[in-house]
Amino acid sequence: MKLKFNWGMGIVLAFVLFISYIMYFIITVSTDKSFDVEMVTEDYYKQELGYQKDINTLSLTKSMNMDVVFEKVDEGLLVQFPKKIKPGLVKGSMFLYRPSDKHMDFEIPISLSDSHLLIPNNRLKDGRWNITVKWDYINQSYLTKEQITF
Template identity: 45%
Template structure:
């Protein structure tokens, strides 16, 4: 039996579609490819975007902004020394883009203008660090993408 060019094209299309279907099924069922949403309440967070922008603008007006440093014990987050630590309240969020189960948040309890996030809470890789804090009536937001 001879295969003409029309039959060859049909066979090529069937093989290509079969290959693509194999890849799709393999990626959807394999546990090493985790498909998670970026955030659960995406639209709710989108509504508060202007508040976040205002907080970031407030942060830029500070003489000294929040900073972070990688130490042997973990990540040390420093707050402005011009503000009394007892007047600072808020939350530190660690968001892991690759795995939702690693996300966590820590309430701000400052020790000498700093807070230490220990090594046991962090895994090597990329993190999105967000510090949402208040000093009196003023709200501030610090966002940084870090590699631990």
């Protein structure tokens, strides 16, 4: 019995090859660890509930000119708080989030003796960082969010 190649056979063969390629792609992506996709944060839905509060705090921070300013210097990242504050009254934390690698994320408690804070070069690898500074000063909360490339 001799098999004859015709249009119908070509179409069936094209479908089989296409479906085989799609199945190979799906299996490769689902089993290979290099294709793992992580959520931006582990407790995304919990953070979403406090989003409006963050918007209000960000707005208050801007309206009162209490923004924190970031500057790259030779020693590292200089975090400058407003000059008009008394540094000893500031309490809070700074969270540095690295979108490309969650193992590089870290949090620093804020304890000021001057109006600035220095994060040394060895703590920050080159690339993009999302920084969130939440701090309280005289019973008022402030928030600054910034994206920097170090």
